[in-house]
Amino acid sequence: MTDAGDNPPGPLSVVVPVCDEADSIPVVLRELLAKAGAAYDLDVVVVDDGSRDGSAEVVAAIAAGEPRVRLIRHKMRCGKSAALRTGVAAARNRWVGMIDGDGENDPDDLVAMAGWIDTARIGAVGLVAGNRRRRTAGPWRLVASRIANGIRRRALQDDCPDTACGLKVIPRDLFLALPYFDSLHRYMPALVRKYGFDVLNVPVDDRPRISGQSKYTNLRRALVGVVDLLGVYWLLRRTSVGALPFARDGDAE
Template sequence: MQAGTLSIVIPVHNEAGNIDSVMAEAVDVFSAAFEAFHIIAVEDGSTDATWEKLTALGARYPHVTAIQHPNRAGKSAALRTGFLAAKTLWVATMDGDGQDDPQSVVDMASKIDLASLDAPALVCGCRTNRTDGANRKWASKIGNAIRRFMLRDDCPDTACGLKVIPRDLFLALPFFDSLHRYLPPLTRYLGFDQIYVDVVNRARISGETKYTNVGRAFAGFFDLMGVNWLMRRTHIPSKALLFAPKDDA
């Protein structure tokens, strides 16, 4: 059992068919793996019964806190809400569609000390057995190649929902839609080390994906332009200043 406390933020949108099993498995796996943990599920403007199910799960499991966005704001906004609610040094992220294995979070967290801020500052999951269709796989490969060229980013699977990162580092990054897809290049640009861990990607059992190839490509082009600009226009004297002691006065 790993010492320290970990928060796990799970953004959720229209996952009424998956959320019960996702939470039950997560609580079971994390209870056996961590000395203490806290799951923060952020319901992002769902139009199905996801919120009702989450509130019931929050009442059933003391480790689960449910937060609701009244309107859909996107995955990055849901993650930011969860990170703001977290009280731990380190926070893990995973998706609420059942495709992420909670054991992967345990494997990734084992690479760091949850009780201290030390290198690496970002642990990225990399899906070795993606269950997406051939079209999405090819679109992802093309997108990754363009991103690596423009941002000098060597992460093989930046879009994987499984990440472990210090709370304060995530909140120090400039916020924008799709921030979650650019955590590896942004943290590397600021001088932080990162490691990659192979993770399991499972087939979706219920519900539908929230993205299309065309929509992802269209938004991705402008995101790349914006991230490239942010990196060129962001200068921090020392990465240590991001974790400067807070004034309690």
């Protein structure tokens, strides 16, 4: 089910979290502005999450000559979910796309994902989630990811095969209404469903990263994932959603 297909161009904010990706972020922004910028009236928020390699300075130089790009800096590393929340809070448009700063995500996929909704309204769909096909990660990471995704899907019944994909499109106000915690970005499908919205899973490409590296080892990811999964399992069962804090088209007054 979709809210709209082949939607006309409209406003779209895009948040790009960055951590030590000075080599890749110019390529990512160039692609994003060329591809998504041709389809939407873009507002790009790059959040530098405590980089030490000059990523912030690279983005600042681009933003100085490109009014569609803005830079927000964290003084220290706070994590991807914190960077996304900072960027979404600063976003100017009703719908926000998310794309990683390491070059693994193709902006063409983001454009295709945004085409499933109408950026001028909020309807039944609350999240368009990218699901990576033909993963480029190493074999051990792929095995670990498949096991973790299987456990999460059974426990949370979120019906999403790949919650860790960086490509997502969500209403700004809905994201900000979700309970915040570290690793929130991995549990958005389950939480969005809890708030009464549909989630669309869209296949996307996975490219080798241009620069940067994974912030977690398989062991650390597994340990953190167990704690997070238990927390989200508890949270979903202790959360009652009443009236939404924002208007949704089609809801009764």
